[in-house]
Amino acid sequence: MNTQNHLQFLDCEGVPTQALPKWAEEPDWFLKCYHFMVLARQFDTKAIALQRTGQLGTYASLLGSEGIDVPVALSMQSDDVLVPYYRNHACQIIRGLPLEDAFLYWGGDERGNAAIEMGKDFPNAVPIATQSLHACGVATAMKINNLKQATVTFIGDGGTSKGDFMEALNIAGVWHLPVVFIINNNQWAISVPREIQSAANALADKAIAAGIPGIQVDGNDVIAMREATNQALQRAYEGKGPTLIEAVSYRLCDHTTADDATRYRDNDELKAAWHREPIKRLRGHMVNQGWWDEEKEKALLHEINKTVQKSADNYIKMAPQAVESFFDHMYAELPEHLVEQRDWAVVKAMPGGSHHQEGE
Amino acid sequence: MKHSVCLLEAVNLALASEMRRDDSIVLLGEDIGVNGGVFRATASLREEFGLKRVMDTPLAETMIAGLTVGMSTQGLKPVAEIQFMGFIFPALEHIICHAARMRNRTRSRLSCPMVIRAPFGGGIHAPEHHSESTETLLAHIPGLKVVIPSSPARAYGLLLAAMRDPDPVIFLEPKRIYRSVQQEIEDNGVELPIGKCFTLREGSDITLLSWGAMITETLEAAAALKEQGIHCEVIDVASISPLDTETILTSVRKTGRLVIIHEAPRNLGLGAEIAATVAEKALLELQAPIARVTGYDTVMPYFRLENHYLPNTQDIIDAVTQTLEFS
Ligand SMILES: Cc1ncc(C[n+]2csc(CCOP(=O)(O)OP(=O)(O)O)c2C)c(N)n1
Ligand SMILES: [Mg+2]
Numbered sequence: 001m002n003t004q005n006h007l008q009f010l011d012c013e014g015v016p017t018q019a020l021p022k023w024a025e026e027p028d029w030f031l032k033c034y035h036f037m038v039l040a041r042q043f044d045t046k047a048i049a050l051q052r053t054g055q056l057g058t059y060a061s062l063l064g065s066e067g068i069d070v071p072v073a074l075s076m077q078s079d080d081v082l083v084p085y086y087r088n089h090a091c092q093i094i095r096g097l098p099l100e101d102a103f104l105y106w107g108g109d110e111r112g113n114a115a116i117e118m119g120k121d122f123p124n125a126v127p128i129a130t131q132s133l134h135a136c137g138v139a140t141a142m143k144i145n146n147l148k149q150a151t152v153t154f155i156g157d158g159g160t161s162k163g164d165f166m167e168a169l170n171i172a173g174v175w176h177l178p179v180v181f182i183i184n185n186n187q188w189a190i191s192v193p194r195e196i197q198s199a200a201n202a203l204a205d206k207a208i209a210a211g212i213p214g215i216q217v218d219g220n221d222v223i224a225m226r227e228a229t230n231q232a233l234q235r236a237y238e239g240k241g242p243t244l245i246e247a248v249s250y251r252l253c254d255h256t257t258a259d260d261a262t263r264y265r266d267n268d269e270l271k272a273a274w275h276r277e278p279i280k281r282l283r284g285h286m287v288n289q290g291w292w293d294e295e296k297e298k299a300l301l302h303e304i305n306k307t308v309q310k311s312a313d314n315y316i317k318m319a320p321q322a323v324e325s326f327f328d329h330m331y332a333e334l335p336e337h338l339v340e341q342r343d344w345a346v347v348k349a350m351p352g353g354s355h356h357q358e359g360e
Numbered sequence: 361m362k363h364s365v366c367l368l369e370a371v372n373l374a375l376a377s378e379m380r381r382d383d384s385i386v387l388l389g390e391d392i393g394v395n396g397g398v399f400r401a402t403a404s405l406r407e408e409f410g411l412k413r414v415m416d417t418p419l420a421e422t423m424i425a426g427l428t429v430g431m432s433t434q435g436l437k438p439v440a441e442i443q444f445m446g447f448i449f450p451a452l453e454h455i456i457c458h459a460a461r462m463r464n465r466t467r468s469r470l471s472c473p474m475v476i477r478a479p480f481g482g483g484i485h486a487p488e489h490h491s492e493s494t495e496t497l498l499a500h501i502p503g504l505k506v507v508i509p510s511s512p513a514r515a516y517g518l519l520l521a522a523m524r525d526p527d528p529v530i531f532l533e534p535k536r537i538y539r540s541v542q543q544e545i546e547d548n549g550v551e552l553p554i555g556k557c558f559t560l561r562e563g564s565d566i567t568l569l570s571w572g573a574m575i576t577e578t579l580e581a582a583a584a585l586k587e588q589g590i591h592c593e594v595i596d597v598a599s600i601s602p603l604d605t606e607t608i609l610t611s612v613r614k615t616g617r618l619v620i621i622h623e624a625p626r627n628l629g630l631g632a633e634i635a636a637t638v639a640e641k642a643l644l645e646l647q648a649p650i651a652r653v654t655g656y657d658t659v660m661p662y663f664r665l666e667n668h669y670l671p672n673t674q675d676i677i678d679a680v681t682q683t684l685e686f687s
Contacts, residue, residue: 057663058487086487108485108663126489127447128419161418162450189419191395197418264394323668326661341626341656345668354674355667 006216006248009223012276014284024223027291033074033222034286037066037279038300040090042308043099044253047106051257055316057108060087064252067278068184069154070094071225075233076152081142082121083135083153085128087184091154095121099311100318109321110329129159132168132181139177139242150236151179152229158189160206161197169210169244178236180229181244184219186251187273191264204246212242219247220278223285252277323349362546368538370512370545371401371477374519375439377547379409382437385523388415388424389441398443399479399538425451425476429458432474437523445480445532446489452497459528460503475522479535481573481623482670485663492660493572493624498530499601499633505529506601507554510575512543514598517552525554534573555599557607563591566680567611569634570621571597574671578621581676590684600630605637612638616647619679623670626654648686651679 009024011017023029044063050056062069065087073094076082082095089102096117105112105124113123122138125131135153142149159165160183172179183203187194200206207214213235217228225247232243250273254261261270286292327334327342334342348355365373379385387402387409393416396403406414417424421442428438442448448455455476463471482491499506507522507529509515515533522529552558560575561582570578575596582592593611597603612618618638620631631652638650653671661669 057485108487108666110662124488126487127449158419161420161423163420163422164450189390190398191391191393192416192419196416259398263396320664323665326658326665326669327656330658337627338657341658345656348675349668354672354678357667 006218007224007228008218008221009227010221010281010285012281014281014286014288020223021227027286027289029074029226030222030282030286030291033070034279034282034292035300035304036070036074036090036094037222037282039304039307040066040070040093041279042304043089043093043102046308046312047103048257050103050312051106056103056106058256058258059106060256061253062087062090064186064250064273064277065184065219066090067222067282068182068219068225068247068249071222072152072182072229075226075229077149078119080149080233081119081138081151083131083138083151084122084124085131085154085156085159086124086126087156088124088154092118092121099308100314103312103315104318107315110325111321129155129162129164131155132159132165135179135181136168136171136177139172139179140175142178143175148237149178150233151177152182152233153179154182154184156189157183157185157187157194157203158192158197160203166206166210169206169212169242172242173210173212176239176241178239179242180232180236181242182229183244183246184249185246186249188251188255188261188265190255190259191261202246204244207244210244212244214244214246216246216248219249220276220281222278222282249278250276323355362544364542364544365512366539366542367509367512367515367533368399368401370515370543371519371533372403372405373545373547374516374523375402376405376408377549378520378523379405379413381549382523384435385437385439386413386415386431387439387441388417388427390417390419390424390443392416392441397441399535401477401533402441421447421450422454425454425459428474428476429454429462429472432459432472432528433462433470437473437475439475439477439523442476442478444490445478445494446492448476448478451476455498455504455528455530456501460501463527464503471526472528473526475519475529475531477531477533479533479538481534481536482660482666483536483573485666488662491663491666493622493655495532495572495600496624496628496630499630503528504601505554505599506532507599508532508534508572509598510534510537510572510596511541513545514552514558514596516545516547517550518554518598520549521551521554524551529554532572536573537576540576555602555604557604558596558598559593559607559611560596561592561594563593563615565591565615566617566619566683567593567595567608567615568619568621568676568680569595569597569608571600572623574621574623577671577673577676580673581680584673584677585680590680592680597630597634603634603637605641608634609638609641612642613645616645617683618646619651619653619676619683621653621671621676623655625657626652627657629654648683651683653679
């Protein structure tokens with residue numbers, strides 16, 4: 001058991017670097033993949049615009065991670081469980097998160113975590129690396145309950161420095177848990193570059209000490225990502241245990257809208273990374289195969305633009321939650337003292353009250 | 361030299377000033393070096409003091425706190441930054457099980473002169489886990505000192521004192537007022553005392569006690585009440601551990617009425633400890649029940665509703681009015 005070298009099928013222009021897998025002969029999967037990557041990117045553009053105009057809170061852009069999240073989400077079964085960090089909205093949207101709800105979450109509204117479509121998927125983990133252990137708990141439950149399902153969890157390159165992550169790999173190895181760990185190695189943890197996080201050659205090498213397979217994959221190459229994810233999921237379904245996938249990509253954006261990467265990051269590095277980006281690469285492959293052209297591109301952009309705009313409009317029109325909502329879900333049954341506090345909050349929010357806000 | 365600075369810049373000024381004076385001070389944390397901190401609290405310190413004294417660490421709070429404990433026992437004075445207080449929890453094992461007790465368990469053979477800085481509190485429309493006020497958790501731990509500045513001058517003076525303290529100090533920075541007020545301060549290396557309250561406004565009718573960002577609303581309320589002829593004494597508790605009970609009791613004995621204001625949840629908030637102390641020591645001098653204006657005992661709501669959670673100036677005015685009406 002050892003880590004494998006960088007898995008890649010397509011170069012930056014979408015030209016194969018080795019024989020493609022059999023499934024890659026059919027266009028359908030690629031068209032779907034492309035659709036969702038473009039959707040994710042347009043959602044992202046809209047979210048940043050909303051943030052800049054004060055209609056959304058601090059937002060973590062997904063720019064540059066489309067080639068990881070989309071093939072992973074498309075490889076998962078609906079009854080698998082996703083345990084995300086905070087940069088997996090592309091994956092979540094494919095798994096059923098309505099765009100409106102994605103906006104709601106970043107708009108500072110808990111209803112963004114509530115969509116029934118999310119099934120047993122976890123909400124975003126902001127405290128770095130905590131999700132890795134939750135994923136192991138979920139996978140343990142699957143194993144105890146004899147379910148042929150897998151748990152998929154993401155983490156950033158920075159997050160791999162936390163003990164939680166190593167503890168998760170460790171227990172997943174010991175218990176042969178049906179879990180797939182995916183590192184979005186976008187080279188930066190806010191201002192801290194990858195080499196300051198770990199002296200390991202590849203982050204996938206962290207699998208070695210846990211005794212589990214680790215593989216480094218070109219995260220801008222959807223074929224490589226699908227291959228690696230499928231193999232890892234198969235292992236999980238067959239009871240063979242966990243896999244660590246290091247998806248090598250690049251954060252093409254600021255860390256969040258509250259960040260300014262020009263303070264610490266070289267612009268030439270960013271420019272070079274754009275050359276490797278995943279959407280252009282997939283489009284190149286599809287054009288080369290004769291599956292895609294200008295006209296289809298225009299139609300798709302137009303259709304997605306309409307969808308995203310409509311969801312943004314719906315989001316903006318949505319009335320805020322009632323004040324009592326932040327009490328009502330504290331416990332299955334609200335304790336007496338909270339019933340009293342809830343009444344105070346409701347009264348204060350009424351016209352004439354100390355917390356009344358116009359328009360509420 | 362005088363500097364016109366906000367609270368955030370005062371933190372930076374104190375760090376730079378003390379690092380020039382004391383070579384044993386080293387800084388460590390996430391994004392504090394090249395980036396100068398996500399809020400810019402350590403801006404330009406890497407340039408002045410170099411890699412060995414301003415260290416960008418991997419992303420791991422347990423590691424940061426554990427290293428800090430180790431370094432502090434060996435003649436260094438580490439000042440660690442936890443990027444947001446909501447991410448201090450992995451560090452607590454080292455802070456509680458080691459930093460807070462090293463002196464005691466070695467009968468002073470070793471000690472942990474170290475500072476852990478963290479921004480805290482709500483009101484800036486931040487994402488989840490970036491807005492809580494959990495200062496009580498730390499104030500509850502024997503062996504720690506917990507200090508919260510509420511003005512640029514107090515940030516400067518108290519952070520100097522924290523860095524010179526022989527024991528571990530948790531220095532919590534109210535980020536809602538990081539940039540709200542500018543103040544002229546002299547970079548003269550003069551510290552302010554830890555373990556003392558600061559009386560910001562004298563008054564004879566009622567005592568208002570608060571700390572951190574809520575000092576802003578408390579002072580606003582006092583100014584508004586003055587228009588109605590009500591004279592509030594406003595005290596910034598500043599060191600929530602150890603607590604300066606003498607200043608608090610003296611004021612309450614004078615006014616006979618007390619309102620405690622904090623952003624943190626009500627249940628077991630520091631207000632409870634202060635109220636208990638006043639009840640123990642000065643119950644018969646009170647002319648009205650002690651009132652508390654606090655956050656609710658709920659999870660901090662996401663930011664769209666956070667203003668409903670945070671106490672505001674009117675809440676303080678209402679509590680003062682009710683306390684004064686009691687007879
Ligand atoms: C425990 C914890 N510490 C610090 C933070 C603040 N923080 C948020 S994102 C981030 C960097 C994460 O980088 P990485 O893991 O590489 O993921 P990326 O954001 O690049 O996808 C930091 C330090 C946090 N959210 N949680
Ligand atoms: Mg990263």
